[in-house]
Amino acid sequence: MPRRPRTGYRLITMCVRTHELAEADRIAAALREEGWPQSNRSLVVREAFSCLSDAVRGKTIAEIFEFFAQRQSRRAQRSVRPPTAA
Secondary structure (H helix, E strand, C coil): CCCCCCCCCCCCCCCCCHHHHHHHHHHHHHHHHCCCCCCCHHHHHHHHHHHHHHHHCCCCHHHHHHHHHHHHHHHHHHHCCCCCCC
16 A cells, blocks of 8 residues: 655544533634634644643743643632532
C-alpha cells in the first residue's frame, strides 16, 4: 500500500462528555450562522487547543500543573450546589 504524503493533520480519538460535545456543536452552529460555512467540531477543538497553548506558553512545568489544578478546582467549586431549604 503506498504511503500518503503527510498533511500536517492526524486523526485522533478523544473522549468527551456529552455536554462538552453539545457545546462544541453550539459554537460551530453559531459560527455557521454568522457566515463561517466550514465551521465544525474539528475547527472548534483546534481553536480550543490554540487557546490552551496560548494560556500556557512560556510557563514552567510547575506553572502548567498549577494552571490545570486551579481550573479543576474552579470547575469543582462551580459544580457544588448549595443545599436547598426544606
